[in-house]
Amino acid sequence: MATFVMQSLGCEVAAINTVQLSNHLGYGQAKGTRATASEITDLYQGLKDSYLDSFDMMLSGYLPGAASVEAVGAIARDLKYKATMKPGSFFWVLDPVMGDNGKLYVAEDVVPAYKALIKDADLILPNQFEAETLTGMKIVDGESLRLAITKLHETYRIPHIMITSVKLPIPGAVGSLSVVGSTATSSFQPRIFSVKIPAIDCFFSGTGDMFAALMLVRFREAVTNTAALMTRSSWISEDDVEATKLPLAQATEKVLSSMHAVLTETKGRRDRELELYDRRIKGPGEGEKQSRLVKTKAAEVRLVRNRGCLRSPGVLFRAEDF
């Protein structure tokens, strides 16, 4: 998902596949292999050996255990170190994939591994549960969300934060969800904006990776369009830039518009497929499990056929002050 999105938008990608599975875990079963931490380290060493380690950006996503989180952290630190003399020439987007909806789906030792790592990231993309896990704070309303973001900026010195899929009981916001972001000021105060998007009543897999990959590309694009920002460390905007005018906010508008278009198309296709599936005559021995698997497949994100939505999204949503 992430590799194709970045390539579609013109990035040359060196991908380290940390897992090779037959399918995503939404199916409840999968076969395949996970890369060990030393295999990850080895691949990076191979790149270095042949002078193939010049990268502008790095995106790290799902990692199967604490050791591989540390291995990826070591790669990012090495790339950061190389870029020390050229501020803004390397940028690390870290998606601290740990769980969702109140549940961890990685090993427990992954949590402290990420806590030790995120202070070196330029942009982190936790969902609401992951933000709670990283800060130890429960997010129940706008105020606690603001406190959690402030803590991430202050405690971990993270320049940019995006909290993906915030579900808060906000009056009048039925059927919608919010994405909330912030770029720190020079004194590590938050500048928070939010983008409200309509919820689509369907469970999709891989949307976190899609968001991360789109964000990487669109944020760099927005920074490139802002005079002198590309050579500032971590691309942190001047203090007088308001929240909704941040390059991060501009990027988020485009990212969510692309995603909404792709997922709306996917939902339509999935509904038509399920209608046909429910209508047809069942085969012998066809049970509950098969039906569940077929329904999961029907909700697979239609990315390739909707790649036009990635390249030139009409902007459907606007960032608002939080």
Place this chain on the structure above:
Amino acid sequence: MATFVMQSLGCEVAAINTVQLSNHLGYGQAKGTRATASEITDLYQGLKDSYLDSFDMMLSGYLPGAASVEAVGAIARDLKYKATMKPGSFFWVLDPVMGDNGKLYVAEDVVPAYKALIKDADLILPNQFEAETLTGMKIVDGESLRLAITKLHETYRIPHIMITSVKLPIPGAVGSLSVVGSTATSSFQPRIFSVKIPAIDCFFSGTGDMFAALMLVRFREAVTNTAALMTRSSWISEDDVEATKLPLAQATEKVLSSMHAVLTETKGRRDRELELYDRRIKGPGEGEKQSRLVKTKAAEVRLVRNRGCLRSPGVLFRAEDF
């Protein structure tokens, strides 16, 4: 390379990475891992377990050993078997990657493994050396090339054959190379065409995979545009279709036009990069090896930035009778 090419042209791809290496072997060194035969088999079983094994086409490429060649063959046969009642609904493109320029670069037991396998393929894409290896015949001129293709059709019952990069001492063909293809008639006689293309004076890696992936997409497209061909077994054209009018020939014209455009762009970029590299002041301890590695990197195919050349190539080359 192959996955991105197919995705760019609208295919949903389930990729089994048979190797995960830091770089291609043109660098003379690489780190990484190779999938075992049982890992390959396992991934396919995982797909089957979740009803994710509905494929229209399969492309098999580089495989590190005889056991993995056999594992991939078993997958292809299983998919063929499932398609028995619907002729033309599954098509296998097999690139028997074994070597080039007179040299094997796989283990010796890979050769008999491919010989046992190719009779089940719909289209094979050997280069000149691989065609020689499969037939046991030396290709030295047009006549021996015709004999080798005839033998592949007759002995192995292969419907479609493309011999990629034929280098023959043809008078007046200096600075060019040919791609020679054939679709068998119902009596397994060859219908041979050739497409001559200008040679580009540079060694590129991954062009075999690029050719294979483009061919898969463009051949299916040409077959779709031919009435009733899609439901014929192995998409074999009626006996009265001439060589240069074959869908395989039409596909080849488009494939080579895309490749020529991408590789010409790549060569231009590479030359400019090398010029800058040669002019700059050398760092301390910079030797022969570093220079060789940098030059190899400069010749990496610029695929992502030239993906427009994949989608809508102007046709530059025409198939001729052989």
